Amino acid sequence: MNPSRRNFFWSSLTGMASGLGAALIGRQAAAQEPASAPQAPPASSAKGYVPVHTLNGVTLPFVMRDGVKEFHLTAEEIDHEFAPGMTAKCWGYNGRTPGPTIEAVEGDRVRILVTNNLPEHTTIHWHGLLLPSGMDGVGGLSQPHIQPGETFAYEFTLQQHGTHMYHPHADEMVQLAVGMMGMFVIHPKQPEAKPVDRDFVFMIHNWAVHPGTYRPDPSVMQDFDVWTFNSKAFPAIEHLAARTGERIRIRMGNLSMWNHPIHLHGHQFVVTGGDGGRWPEAQWRSDTTEIVGVGQCRAIEFVGIAGDWAIHCHMSHHTMNAMGHEIPNTLGVDQSAMAQKISALLPGYMAMGESGMAEHQDHSGHMPGPKNTLPMMMGRGPFGNLEMGGMFTVVKIRDDQATGDFSDPGWFKNPKGTVAYRVAGPARSKPAVDHSTMDHSKMDHSTMDHSKMDHSKMDHSQN
Amino acid sequence: MYAQLSILGRSFAIGAAVLSLGACANVDQDAAFGGLKTTLGDRVTQDLAWRQDAASDVAVAAKVNSLVANELGFDSAVQVALLNNRALQASYAEIGIANADLVQAGLLSNPVLDILVRPTTNPSDGSILEFGLAQNVLDLFMRPARQRVAKAEFEKTQNEVAAAVVHTVGEVRAAYVNAIGARNALAVVKEIALASEASWELAQRFHAAGNISDLQLAEEQAMHEDMLVMVDEASLEVDDTVENLSALLNVSADILKLSDRLPELPPNDATMEGAETTALERRLELMAARKNVSAHLEQLKLTTSTRLWQEIELKLDAEGEPDGQWAIGPGLSIALPLFDQGGPAVARAAATLLKADNELRGLESQIRVEVRKAAASVSASRRIAQRYRAAILPLKQDIVRLKQEKYNFMLIGVFDVLVAKREETAAYRGYVEAVRNYWLARAALADAMGGMAVDTTAPATGATP
Numbered sequence: 001m002n003p004s005r006r007n008f009f010w011s012s013l014t015g016m017a018s019g020l021g022a023a024l025i026g027r028q029a030a031a032q033e034p035a036s037a038p039q040a041p042p043a044s045s046a047k048g049y050v051p052v053h054t055l056n057g058v059t060l061p062f063v064m065r066d067g068v069k070e071f072h073l074t075a076e077e078i079d080h081e082f083a084p085g086m087t088a089k090c091w092g093y094n095g096r097t098p099g100p101t102i103e104a105v106e107g108d109r110v111r112i113l114v115t116n117n118l119p120e121h122t123t124i125h126w127h128g129l130l131l132p133s134g135m136d137g138v139g140g141l142s143q144p145h146i147q148p149g150e151t152f153a154y155e156f157t158l159q160q161h162g163t164h165m166y167h168p169h170a171d172e173m174v175q176l177a178v179g180m181m182g183m184f185v186i187h188p189k190q191p192e193a194k195p196v197d198r199d200f201v202f203m204i205h206n207w208a209v210h211p212g213t214y215r216p217d218p219s220v221m222q223d224f225d226v227w228t229f230n231s232k233a234f235p236a237i238e239h240l241a242a243r244t245g246e247r248i249r250i251r252m253g254n255l256s257m258w259n260h261p262i263h264l265h266g267h268q269f270v271v272t273g274g275d276g277g278r279w280p281e282a283q284w285r286s287d288t289t290e291i292v293g294v295g296q297c298r299a300i301e302f303v304g305i306a307g308d309w310a311i312h313c314h315m316s317h318h319t320m321n322a323m324g325h326e327i328p329n330t331l332g333v334d335q336s337a338m339a340q341k342i343s344a345l346l347p348g349y350m351a352m353g354e355s356g357m358a359e360h361q362d363h364s365g366h367m368p369g370p371k372n373t374l375p376m377m378m379g380r381g382p383f384g385n386l387e388m389g390g391m392f393t394v395v396k397i398r399d400d401q402a403t404g405d406f407s408d409p410g411w412f413k414n415p416k417g418t419v420a421y422r423v424a425g426p427a428r429s430k431p432a433v434d435h436s437t438m439d440h441s442k443m444d445h446s447t448m449d450h451s452k453m454d455h456s457k458m459d460h461s462q463n
Numbered sequence: 464m465y466a467q468l469s470i471l472g473r474s475f476a477i478g479a480a481v482l483s484l485g486a487c488a489n490v491d492q493d494a495a496f497g498g499l500k501t502t503l504g505d506r507v508t509q510d511l512a513w514r515q516d517a518a519s520d521v522a523v524a525a526k527v528n529s530l531v532a533n534e535l536g537f538d539s540a541v542q543v544a545l546l547n548n549r550a551l552q553a554s555y556a557e558i559g560i561a562n563a564d565l566v567q568a569g570l571l572s573n574p575v576l577d578i579l580v581r582p583t584t585n586p587s588d589g590s591i592l593e594f595g596l597a598q599n600v601l602d603l604f605m606r607p608a609r610q611r612v613a614k615a616e617f618e619k620t621q622n623e624v625a626a627a628v629v630h631t632v633g634e635v636r637a638a639y640v641n642a643i644g645a646r647n648a649l650a651v652v653k654e655i656a657l658a659s660e661a662s663w664e665l666a667q668r669f670h671a672a673g674n675i676s677d678l679q680l681a682e683e684q685a686m687h688e689d690m691l692v693m694v695d696e697a698s699l700e701v702d703d704t705v706e707n708l709s710a711l712l713n714v715s716a717d718i719l720k721l722s723d724r725l726p727e728l729p730p731n732d733a734t735m736e737g738a739e740t741t742a743l744e745r746r747l748e749l750m751a752a753r754k755n756v757s758a759h760l761e762q763l764k765l766t767t768s769t770r771l772w773q774e775i776e777l778k779l780d781a782e783g784e785p786d787g788q789w790a791i792g793p794g795l796s797i798a799l800p801l802f803d804q805g806g807p808a809v810a811r812a813a814a815t816l817l818k819a820d821n822e823l824r825g826l827e828s829q830i831r832v833e834v835r836k837a838a839a840s841v842s843a844s845r846r847i848a849q850r851y852r853a854a855i856l857p858l859k860q861d862i863v864r865l866k867q868e869k870y871n872f873m874l875i876g877v878f879d880v881l882v883a884k885r886e887e888t889a890a891y892r893g894y895v896e897a898v899r900n901y902w903l904a905r906a907a908l909a910d911a912m913g914g915m916a917v918d919t920t921a922p923a924t925g926a927t928p
């Protein structure tokens with residue numbers, strides 16, 4: 001398929017073009033989903049289900065063709081931003097990683113066209129789906145590889161419902177490491193007995209984009225640099241906005257190299273399903289942390305309680321951005337007398353870490369770091385630094401969040417007398433870090449501006 | 464009787480003339496030394512002094528003292544050596560020796576007077592008196608040829624001494640560069656040791672806090688101790704090189720005031736086009752070798768012309784009888800070339816000439832090689848120094864900066880940054896060495912070119928960081 005034809009085809013599908021494309025969409029208008037957030041309010045009436053909201057992501061539109069829902073994925077190299085200040089050459093689908101969420105209904109017949117614009121062959125495996133063996137997408141086993149420039153069609157009928165994933169099964173290790181993955185949500189044919197009001201979905205992933213580099217390194221197995229929800233690292237991960245009392249579902253799929261215990265603050269959720277769909281209610285179990293294993297999907301549900309509630313992986317290194325794993329331990333090391341001596345050798349040097357690493361977040365603002373590297377700790381809240389990174393975001397539940405409104409409501413206004421308060425003090429001064437030896441005026445402040453990292457000002461609009 | 468007297472008179476006239484030839488023979492050493500300065504020409508711009516007596520010793524010492532009272536520069540070091548180096552003074556004396564030899568060659572051998580008193584058979588008759596005055600006339604005829612040989616020998620010596628002056632200048636330059644270079648390197652090595660000391664002190668603090676093991680502590684200390692050995696070695700190198708300079712200047716190392724920064728490279732070097740030809744024109748030992756050939760050629764001519772008649776003596780004999788009668792008559796004595804016809808002497812002189820000629824040619828090719836090697840060394844050491852300055856040093860600085868950025872983001876520890884700092888400073892040491900090698904090559908090139916000014920006027924914002 002030549003580029004211009006592909007462009008025409010793609011733009012017609014996304015509904016961004018006028019003319020023939022618009023006409024084509026016009027005929028199929030009933031089947032269209034909005035392609036960008038904020039997504040349409042739950043139209044359970046029209047569709048019989050509440051559409052999922054993909055964090056920092058989109059749902060893949062389709063066209064109806066002879067009773068078949070036809071989707072189109074294009075595998076290609078992309079420039080991906082993990083958070084402001086850090087981008088990389090990744091591989092993904094339709095200009096993004098993870099690829100758009102495919103959303104359909106049990107019983108649908110789907111045709112998924114896959115165009116390969118990568119420099120090497122690929123396939124797509126429909127992870128967890130019941131389908132003919134020849135549609136399973138294992139290159140060499142189920143089908144010939146899709147060579148660069150080729151477009152293949154996968155076509156099957158959805159025989160199940162649940163939370164699933166898609167990813168290449170050709171040079172899989174590399175293609176996963178550079179971002180090729182996506183979610184595949186199948187809603188049940190019969191409306192759910194206990195419907196949800198909001199249905200969030202994201203993919204858990206890890207990346208070896210070494211500090212100062214611009215491309216994920218597939219050779220790394222454990223010490224990753226970037227830990228992401230939907231390929232975004234804190235503080236760039238979208239907040240999950242909802243209204244008090246709404247039944248909220250969060251679907252998670254894990255195609256990373258680690259199992260991740262995902263913990264939600266302030267709620268007792270129930271784990272209601274995995275790849276095998278929504279479990280019978282009798283199988284639901286209460287928890288506050290759910291391990292999403294590698295290659296697994298999990299859905300948790302809870303009724304929203306007003307507040308700002310952290311949701312994060314509980315492996316504490318996974319809520320950090322880039323960090324050294326073999327640095328000398330500075331905790332408790334009094335370096336104050338050394339500062340002058342070392343500054344003479346290394347102008348701009350600052351002794352760090354005697355009392356802990358929290359100070360790092362402040363220092364990283366004025367002390368230049370490697371290019372294209374997120375400081376280990378980031379994010380500011382209403383009371384100060386969050387000192388987080390990676391797999392961390394906030395569930396924001398408000399009494400007045402409108403139905404279907406996913407926009408950021410800002411920080412929670414705590415009712416009087418409901419915030420932890422100081423009963424003794426004043427605060428001791430920390431062991432002195434000698435700032436006198438460094439000249440802040442010479443520091444390059446341009447690389448990292450705290451104010452731009454402020455959550456409340458973050459623009460979560462899709463790109 | 465009249466005839467006899469007239470012969471006697473003529474003989475004395477010859478004797479008087481011969482004496483008058485010898486009478487101009489005073490030895491002017493100052494003029495000979497002045498000739499040395501003329502020979503050197505523009506090769507050496509500093510003053511020379513031949514210290515022949517106590518008064519000149521005092522005057523020169525005052526000048527040397529005022530020169531070493533200040534920090535010694537490239538040129539003032541050379542000046543001190545030219546005034547004060549004892550080997551140079553010894554070679555100045557060579558000129559005096561050759562000059563005396565030259566005057567000597569103009570002198571005739573002295574006439575020989577024989578006096579004999581011979582008793583008669585009857586003692587009462589008294590004795591017979593015999594006087595004989597003999598003069599080697601061959602010596603007289605050969606005087607011009609002999610002077611030509613001596614003059615060539617003198618000029619050879621003068622060129623040799625001038626060459627020694629030029630080489631001493633070269634040695635002083637090299638010794639000066641080595642001394643300053645060693646002092647510069649010591650300053651840099653001390654900087655490296657500062658980084659390892661900081662690292663070692665930090666390690667002790669980490670260890671005291673319980674954060675690093677005995678092993679890591681020992682590794683840090685061992686590293687620092689290694690650096691301290693480097694400081695000692697660099698310090699010894701300073702002592703060595705400064706003593707070498709002190710020996711050439713004949714000034715105690717204790718009072719020498721020396722910079723610890725090598726001058727930077729000048730923007731460019733002179734073209735090497737035609738350098739070999741120029742060197743062949745300027746090298747004084749080559750001139751000395753040419754004079755040596757001339758001297759041996761004259762010697763061969765002399766030997767050849769005297770090969771048969773090695774001794775011709777004119778004599779005047781007078782015999783006084785007891786009765787008071789004098790009989791006077793001339794005589795001639797000649798060594799007859801019956802057995803020794805001078806063949807071996809001529810062969811020897813010819814072979815010696817051949818030897819001198821081959822030494823001259825050998826020296827020519829050696830000088831060409833010296834110039835090419837020195838020129839190659841100048842351009843290579845310039846390239847190396849420039850690579851350090853333009854690439855390696857900025858890169859090492861970048862590496863320190865980039866590591867510091869990683870440190871700022873807690874991606875590496877301070878020890879890694881200090882290692883990078885140590886490596887950056889070690890690269891400066893390489894740079895200092897390259898700059899030193901450049902100046903050594905420049906001194907060697909100036910020497911190979913027969914003495915040249917070396918331009919060190921480039922700002923001395925040295926090679927230290």
Ligand SMILES: [Cu+2]
Pocket residue numbers: 258259260261313314315318391
């Ligand atoms: Cu995790």
